[in-house]
Amino acid sequence: DTAVSQTPKYLVTQMGNDKSIKCEQNLGHDTMYWYKQDSKKFLKIMFSYNNKELIINETVPNRFSPKSPDKAHLNLHINSLELGDSAVYFCASSHYQENTQYFGPGTRLTVL
């Protein structure tokens, strides 16, 4: 029944490590997003894919690389993790022209 799911829910890792977060949606949407929410709750878009094509690429360090193997999946790989990467990362999905976005439960990343 889960609409947008993310794994893992929590991720604790050391600086310099590489980690991935996975997202899947079963809503039949064609557009998926990654957002970062910092400690002050500021919700900022990072990337968006429409039908596996990157359509939004905000000013994000090259260490962040999204990949969309198909319309239902969007993954986020982060290289050389830094302290400032600590945040909650939300995946979301929508129909491209309707743009009502449905958010996943979030992944809380803590970099030590």
Added chain:
Amino acid sequence: QQPVQSPQAVILREGEDAVINCSSSKALYSVHWYRQKHGEAPVFLMILLKGGEQKGHEKISASFNEKKQQSSLYLTASQLSYSGTYFCGTEISGSNYKLTFGKGTLLTVNP
């Protein structure tokens, strides 16, 4: 550019009303409202489109003044379940449906 929300926080007693405002310096195509409870994901409430169409929640209403690039969310007869942080997300034409969110308004409803 990030929309500006006001107030930053509001405290209500159950049954009271509240208005949350969102303003942008750019011409908007649509405004989206979300509510986020602590430790949870943002949940869609309302979308207001240029031209007056709106879709969303039964017990929450909103307005969109296209000329002033402002939107307001009206919460009437508040319930305890309304507590949370409310975010407006603004969309400008030609942005590939990108939403830019405000800093949020923390609403607390007390018994």
